[in-house]
Amino acid sequence: xxxxxxxxxxxxxxxxxxxxxxxxxxxxxxxxxxxxxxxxxxxxxxxxxxxxxxxxxxxxxxxxxxxxxxxxxxxxxxxxxxxxxxxxxxxxxxxxxxxxxxxxxxxxxxxxxxxxxxxxxxxxxxxxxxxxxxxxxxxxxxxxxxxxxxxxxxxxxxxxxxxxxxxxxxxxxxxxxxxxxxxxxxxxxxxxxxxxxxxxxxxxxxxxxxxxxxxxxxxxxxxxxxxxxxxxxxxxxxxxxxxxxxxxxxxxxxxxxxxxxxxxxxxxxxxxxxxxxxxxxxxxxxxxxxxxxxxxxxxxxxxxxxxxxxxxxxxxxxxxxxxxxxxxxxxxxxxxxxxxxxxxxxxxxxxxxxxxxxxxxxxxxxxxxxxxxxxxxxxxxxxxxxxxxxxxxxxxxx
Numbered sequence: 001x002x003x004x005x006x007x008x009x010x011x012x013x014x015x016x017x018x019x020x021x022x023x024x025x026x027x028x029x030x031x032x033x034x035x036x037x038x039x040x041x042x043x044x045x046x047x048x049x050x051x052x053x054x055x056x057x058x059x060x061x062x063x064x065x066x067x068x069x070x071x072x073x074x075x076x077x078x079x080x081x082x083x084x085x086x087x088x089x090x091x092x093x094x095x096x097x098x099x100x101x102x103x104x105x106x107x108x109x110x111x112x113x114x115x116x117x118x119x120x121x122x123x124x125x126x127x128x129x130x131x132x133x134x135x136x137x138x139x140x141x142x143x144x145x146x147x148x149x150x151x152x153x154x155x156x157x158x159x160x161x162x163x164x165x166x167x168x169x170x171x172x173x174x175x176x177x178x179x180x181x182x183x184x185x186x187x188x189x190x191x192x193x194x195x196x197x198x199x200x201x202x203x204x205x206x207x208x209x210x211x212x213x214x215x216x217x218x219x220x221x222x223x224x225x226x227x228x229x230x231x232x233x234x235x236x237x238x239x240x241x242x243x244x245x246x247x248x249x250x251x252x253x254x255x256x257x258x259x260x261x262x263x264x265x266x267x268x269x270x271x272x273x274x275x276x277x278x279x280x281x282x283x284x285x286x287x288x289x290x291x292x293x294x295x296x297x298x299x300x301x302x303x304x305x306x307x308x309x310x311x312x313x314x315x316x317x318x319x320x321x322x323x324x325x326x327x328x329x330x331x332x333x334x335x336x337x338x339x340x341x342x343x344x345x346x347x348x349x350x351x352x353x354x355x356x357x358x359x360x361x362x363x364x365x366x367x368x369x370x371x372x373x374x375x376x377x378x379x380x381x382x383x384x385x386x387x388x389x390x391x392x393x394x395x396x397x398x
Contacts, residue, residue, distance in 0.1 A: 285311030
């Protein structure tokens, strides 16, 4: 009988019969600025009737560009639309190299542009895309690299920029998770040809919905500004094939009000991450994402990796056991893109080994992390996690 079949029913008995929490414990809860501040910011836009892409959007773009130390910031409707427009504005053709271990919106931006995704393996320690595997898979048809700062953990930017330079490729970063990240002391946002952020409710900087394109390329910024408004630069004669990807003034007001909270959010999330790691590091079969000591990781998500042969539990059984205690978790990101319906046809198993990606994705589990999460609750979640694993280890030993 398999480990999964043996352990699932037993694992659910390893904790107290009564759940640890009276109600299902939420996986995430955004920390938002005071509504009075948001409304105060928004009132002028509401009164003058300029509700989209007006003065508040311009203020947000300026404030973010200053924080990220970039020349240009373009506010858009989402990170996905931002990626779609950047890829089109760069005039890419053929193949784009990207990690398979990522959220599917990364791949969607490639497919929407009629480009062929070529999947690269991830590193087993940082869980970011492997620069070595990227370089191995470059062909004459490759036009760009699309890397991802996984959970906000900065990629090996220097290695990727070196590869892009040597092979004359465009380099774009999906920085959906990355607001508040720093690479060797420099804010994520200024690297490659462009970096694109998400401002959805699960992120540190929240606009409700929205995205930001950060770049030092004036031509690229001009193109994206036009493309977010159907490609029209104002003459009712579109210069680009664009779409409606404008940001509303209310979204900008929310993000502007939340911008001063970012540093405290990063600090709090790092504190929670250290608590989890300190309490869980003694367990068998568990691994943690590695971050470079010179980088700032904002922990948009806090994820661990489970090796079932050592732990005595699969990731899925562990997740079920935590759910029985009304603790919600996520499997960010499983399955990887190359195993998903839309993308499997682009993967040739014999020609493209993604063993490390499959290993990480099969064992990944994300735990609750957000700024208002009390230390006592983090401690309780980690204790329950410990109890589940210890019970499985005891059974394995007996």
